[in-house]
Amino acid sequence: MTADTDGAAPAYANRLTRRESLKLLAALAASAMLPALPACASTSTQDAAAAGADEGHWPELDLQPVTGNGYGKDPDLMSPPEAPWPLTLAPAQLSLLALLSDIIVPAEGQSPSASAVQVPTVIDEWVSAPYPDQQRDRLTVLSALAWLDDEAALRFSQPFSALGAQQQLAIIEDVAYDKGQTPRRFQRMAGAFARLRNMVLAAYFCTPEGMEDIGYMGNVAIAGDYPGPTPEAYGHLETVLAELGLSGFAYRVA
């Protein structure tokens, strides 16, 4: 997806003055993001733009709401609509989303990466849906994408996708954990990242490849009685019942 150039780009952020970083952010908002999504205007908050400020920066996107119809109250369940509503992510946003999706779920052993099973397309459909929950997620996801480019510009003077893998991961490391010790300036992005991470995982595990990865074995017709747990599963239960001191209370399966 991006050239793997370890440590190639110099850390420009350290050399930037506050004024210059503000200007850079404004330019990014105006040039990089806006053409990609005409309906969206970004004005980074003032403190925000100040690199190193406690609050951090945040792209205050002014999104036009997605209007239009949903799939209605009597959709065809046998043949779900292939394209229930127009997709709204611009090519650059989709590419960045794909890059991020593959950082969250890379290829691993037999399991493909997120983008290889069209996770970004599922998320595009999600954030383009005319329903309240999805509209909230749209703001979250688009803000997260814009934040990544803003942060990349502040630190490395380039859009996120132009960074080397180590630089990208340096940013992701700062926002991918939210255990109470996240610095304030990363907390808002950490929340947005968590939501996006959950969407990527959900879209991934819904695919046949993802179901195999997580170990979902249902949705197959069984002839005769439901077979229930395997001997291995019963064995595991016996172990945990013993560990919890519950063996004497075990339910007797006929």
Added chain:
Amino acid sequence: MNDAAYDVLVVGSGAGGAMAAYELTRQGHKVLMLEAGRHYDARTETPMFRRNADAPLMGASTPDKDFGFYDSTVNGGWQVPDEPYTTAEGTEFLWWRSRMLGGRTNHWGRYSLRFSEHDFKGKSRDGLGADWPFEYDEIAPWYDRTEALIGVCGTNTGLDDMPPSSEGVLQPPPVPRIPELLIAAAAKKHGIEAVPMHRAVLTRPLDDRAPCFYATPCGYGCSIGAAFQTTTSLLPMAQATGHLRIITDAMVRSVTTDADGQVTGVAYIDKTTGSEKQLDAKVVVLAASACESARILLNSKSARHPQGLANSSGQVGRNLMDSTGAGLSALVPALMNRPRYNEDGHTANHLFIPWWGHKAQAEGKLDFPRGYHFELGGRFAEPGAYVGGDLQGYGPALKQQARAHYGAYVSFALRGEMLPNEHCYMDIDPSVTDKWGIPVPRFHWRWSEHELKQVAHGLETAKAILETMGATVGELPAAEDAIKKGGEIIHEVGTTRMGDSPGDSVTNQWGQTWDCPNLFVMDGGVFASNPHKNCTLTIMTLAMRNSAWLAGQLKAGAL
């Protein structure tokens, strides 16, 4: 047959209406059924085996499909297009409807628990609410017949909350899954039994219905007829007699009466044309759902019935009850990274926890009067639009966390009995009408201390069991915050309650209105109380029993 040839006009094709049609046609009576929704064929419209990935938004709930894309509900949910309802200022109430043949039986949970002698005589025991106008022993044979007809899997547990079915009535239940077995052991340590849930899901063939093949959530509907719904059972069976005619897209506005105040038929809107039509019948049976039937009665005012039809008691719309609902779930470390196998089962809980506190209540050891049960959740469910777990990081380590958490959460869904109270009722909104100009219901709601104390007890109990399983639960929410909204459990009943006296009830024990002998109610509206057990089995059982009585009256020429 022309319309005038029908003996009985049944409004509604759900649990009550379809059972009434089944029993009446079986006994040779001509029935005309009106359904406000569209025709629906579960055999061709049910999305069996469809994956979440094939649905928009991974099948997630939306305002268009409140229970997810594949839920069978047609043109319904918490809101029906062009058919609003209102709530009084400062109160909240949710009203689930569907506009389809078979009504809500197409998607219900299929939980089928008998009410017990305790349940029918609560007032005699604690002085609250109302007793039912018959004894458990009188209805027990009808429970047997209904269970055998619809097909219920489960066992006779011998517990005082679960009266036994006759030998050979129940079909064998599916074996429990691992999380249920762990919960059962932890509960047992607290002296609480988990036992097989009773569900209207076939595990053996019945008539032309196939047994469950343990795939596809029952809420989608069931094309093979394993999960009971009227569209694959009672309705086709009644039609096979040649005595049933069904008109869909027929929205009843009112029950019509003559100058003497006697019922003559109904007025309805043909939704396909928007025109109003009139049908005459010897007998009218309302089974449109508790609140819809009460709405029809309250909208059927005349000089002889100035408060609405069958409402000389003033009780139509009163005594509105739902089940209490609350939930508690937690990650159980002992279930993390456990061996995989197919845990779909019949897609709902195989084990549940029935109410265990009758004795404690009798001894005055509990600070609330009525019981509840727990429906148990937690399994390797089909992945959907949201992934559980306190997930951190990214990459292979993240995916490993997700795998570890999969199937490691368990949940307790409390469903409890509420008592009727003067603040919970429906009337007709004085200014709002639906698309056809029919005045709409207005709901009033307030939980009492009884329900809040019950929910608090349930949360504490669930927490204790979870902690025994090694889960960390944390601080419990206040009962006021944890309790679901009125109507949210979709067990609304009581708005045309039955009783022993025309002074404080709307119908007698046969669902026959005190005011009009040829007008019956056969939905959940007739419930005198709302035991914690889900209402549908008892709606059907009463409809069968009372239709049999009605058939006897017709044969005797009494109506």
